[in-house]
Amino acid sequence: MTRSQTTLAADAELSGVAFFTGGDVRVRFRPAPADSGVVFVRTDLPGQPSVPATIEHALELHRRTGVRRGAAEVQLTEHVLAALAGLRIDNCRVEIDGPELPGLDGSALGFVQVLQAAGVRELAAPRAVLRVLQPITVTAGEAALTASPPGGDGKTQLEYRLDCGPDHPVPSQLFRAEIAPAFFAREIAPARTFIAAAEIPALRAAGYGERVDAADLLVFEPDGTVRGNAPRFENEPARHKLLDMIGDLALLGCELHAAVASRKGGHALNRDLCRTLRTAAARGDTSIMEGIGVSTDPPAA
Known part of the structure; x- marks a missing residue:
């Protein structure tokens, strides 16, 4: 059933x-009108160039996701796209006056709050859906991400198993959820970016995070305590990884009906799954999935 x-x-x-x-x-x-999807517009550049938030335009970036088409490049898209997808806002023109979206407090909560205040309006067009019929897995080393057929009710279920290794200060943890707007806003959007204190010097040396402090994310000390901040949830890191997954999977440009489970996955693996799903849709492989209102055009170069 489509909405x-x-x-x-x-x-x-x-x-x-x-x-x-x-x-x-x-x-x-x-x-934005029906069937326009989410489009980023660089208002600071001549001609205000735009780039659709789709996997065909995704960049291979470290620790984040971004999109680019011509002069229009936007980085750190995952939190905004998660906020839009979590609230089921399908079409939106996102104007930005720089190359990177704001990090806020490391979560999607600030985006969710302003979007909820603006309100949501239905359009006279059905939402495109990809429904997974057979398990599809992508891997990278020890990490794996699998999209399987959804349960009998057809709802999208997500799971993230966090395992940073025995020497990492963040303990192994799990978070599962069925995504609905109210639940997303309350239980997923507030989950913040996390990092081990030992990783910070390398990022600073690369020129990253010069205006970021411990209030903007969760910094885990070697003994597992959090520097200058307090977790919002016992399993907040796993929740944040699931938040990232929602934002990255939004690059499909349609609703995904599947049970998606990740173990040790990250942005790169999320993007790989998007590409695999889009390729299967372009082939018209109905043994793997069925598309309702989804374009079967091959991915753009």
């Missing part, structure tokens, strides 16, 4: 600091 597409009922706006590039950035979310 109607949606967009925002009004504009929404917020400002913040880019975690990686360090600039001040303003973001404006605007309503």
Whole structure:
């Protein structure tokens, strides 16, 4: 069963600091027509070039996801895309005056709050759906990400198993969820980015995070305590990894009906699964999945 597409009922706006590039950035979310999807617009560049938030335009970046088409490049897309997908906002023009979205407090909560305040409006068009019929797995070393057929109710179920290794200060943990807007806003959106204190010097040396401090994310000391902050959930790191997964899978550009389970996965593996699913859809391989209203055009070069 498909649902109607949606967009925002009004504009929404917020400002913040880019975690990686360090600039001040303003973001404006605007309503968009049916079938336009999520499109990022660089208002700071001549001609205001745009890039669709789809896997065909995804960049291979370390510790984050981004998209680029021509001069239009936007990084750290996962938290905004998770907020939109988690609230079931399908069509949105996202205007940004810099190359990277703001990191806020390391979660998607700030984006969710302004989007909820703007409201959601239904559109007179059905939402495209990809429904997985057979398990599909992508791997990288010890990490694995599998999309399997959904349960009998057809709802999307997500699972993340976090295992950073025996010497990492973040303990192994698990988070499972069925995604619905109210649950997403309450239980997933507030989960913040995390890092081991030992990883910070290398990031600083690379020029990243110069305006980020312990209040903007969870910094785990070698003994497992959190520096200058308090966790919002016992398994907050696993919840944040699932948040990232929602944002990255939104690059499919349609709703995914599947049970998706990740073990030790990250942005690169999430993008690999998106590409695998889009390739299967382009082949029209109905033994693996069925698409309702999904384009079967091959991925763009």
